[in-house]
Amino acid sequence: MPMARPTIADIAERAGVSKGAVSFALNGRPGVSEETRRRILAVADEMNWRPHRAARSLGNSRAGAVGLILSRPARTLGLEPFFGQVVSGLQAGLAEDGTALQLLVVEDPEAEMAAYRTWTAEKRVDGFVLLDPLIEDPRFPALEALEVPVMVLGGPLADTSLSFSWADDSEAMHEAVDYLAALGHRHVVHVAGMPQFLHTKRRMDVLTEAKERHELAEVVSIPTDYSDSEGAVITRRVLSRRDRPTAIVYDSDVMAVAGLGVALEMGVRVPQDLSILSFDDSLLARLTHPALTALTRDTQGWATEAARELLRLIADPTLTVRHQSSTPVLVPRESTAPPAGQ
Template sequence: MESTRDAPRVTIADVAREAGVSKGLVSFALNDRPGVSAETRARILQVAGTLGWTPSLRARSLSSKRSFALGLVIARDPEVLGSDPFFTSFIAGVETILAPEGLALVLSVVPDEPTELQTYRTLVTDGRVDGVFLSDLRRDDARIPCLAELGLPAVTLGRPDQPSPFPSVSIDDTDGVAESVRHLVELGHRRIAHVAGSPAMLHGGRRRDAFSAAMSAAGLGNGQIVETDFSIAAGADATRVLLSQPERPTAIVFASDPMAIAGIGVAQELGVSVPDQLSITGFDDIEFARYVYPALTTVGATPMVWGRTAATTLLGLIRTGSAADVELPAARLIIRGSASSPTSH
């Protein structure tokens, strides 16, 4: 069994000798750079092909000071992460852009924020990546000044709440929450509660504000809000709290599908029928949302599109030095079975 690793590597020196030109010219031809006559270029490519030349990424990296890779650092508890399909879809979207370009994705999953910053620093000093994706933006996010100082190109998923030198790719999730509230109000609900995500996370706070605004707009005050850390466990706890009140809500708007699914579970456990006695809406439209019973009325996000767009934006930034912010189409409400008119009791 012959191993690729043992075969002596074909280098541009071999190609140059065979084609009767200099190494430099081979490099120029191979990189489609101007200054090589068409026929010379053709001959060089020809020779490279028959010799089976393949570029050495390592040599290219060293001399060009590029990594040909992009990085994603995720700071989350692994179990919580596992229940959130956002990243796998996001990554799949990123890959659709990177793979054809011959670029790789370097992924880090870290347990906490200090480790997260350290990981970015290591990525830079090791020259592992040419740019990174910044997800799960937080309030006053320390990663932004840190990356700015490191001089590493980045794209943020969502718009930061602070000055940022990086392009952002964002999606309006405010609309979807407002739609959810309006939908419930139209169904006849008045006591609507919100199980919010972490206020330290930008999307958590944004959805909560959208909820309050929509409630006010409907003349229902601010609505009852319970904050969580976005974990399934916290979503379940919050639901328990809401449902054990003397006057419980007839509908709950959850800031994420995993929490909403846990909410359905808690309601059923407490003998509160969904949607008859309690309407529930989620956010994300994860695959499970269609398969729980009743199927979850939720707001559809598009993480794959987000991944694709973020990758394109980041590559643009790296290649041209600048990139414009992108706003993706707003996430929309998807009506399924978990919300209906409240039954009078």
């Protein structure tokens, strides 16, 4: 029969020291001589000891986990590659420290807020990662009030003490528009994401500004809910106009692929009659024919960096981290070309 889980008391007995000494030794803090430390570590190793998580948490009031709470319809998780990337990226960063990732998917923002409160009150996690910051995000003040470490993926954020890690979407959007303008496009439609998202707004702002800079004839941003169906509907609508755009920028690859499908269905050739650019890259964008020109970024790496910053923040809650990760890069593929008649 397997021996019961050893505790530090067992180690202490076997090593002939006190529980306290064992704790000091195992945590690498002063209070024991080097020699005793080595002896204790040897015994612990020999007995195959592992700290009991709950006991440790109770003792030092660290949960050893951080929370990620998503309020999107659950099925979105499987659809948007973004989530998988973020989750595995976060996980990688946290794992370096032995910290776990607790995931919760809820249906609405109220449930999300409730979960922040509950998990904080239960000391279930040491901090949170927030996705998709909104323009006037009600979660920010609430979380500030909870006085819990938070790392927002997105930004930059003003008017909040919360930490964030951002990528320069504006710059990336500039690059995209400059590229299209250089190709000779003057009628550009932007199929955007949810208008309340901060990054959606920033992208739309760049577009408005770009219109003047490049003396474009038309630049419109149309907000959506990120679904493939809205992407398709809007594409169908703008391609049905007499004065149709020669280029469309999509805020997600799912919408871009849906849009491409509509173009095919309507006999609009890509890229001859229409250029398509996706502000989001993934396998999806590469598997289509033609493959989609996209703004690509290392989402996973970004999330890993953010996770590390969050761990720093948890270690020292007085910090406010403002971290910037690399700017998305334009990867030209087959879906963009100069407009016909150019």
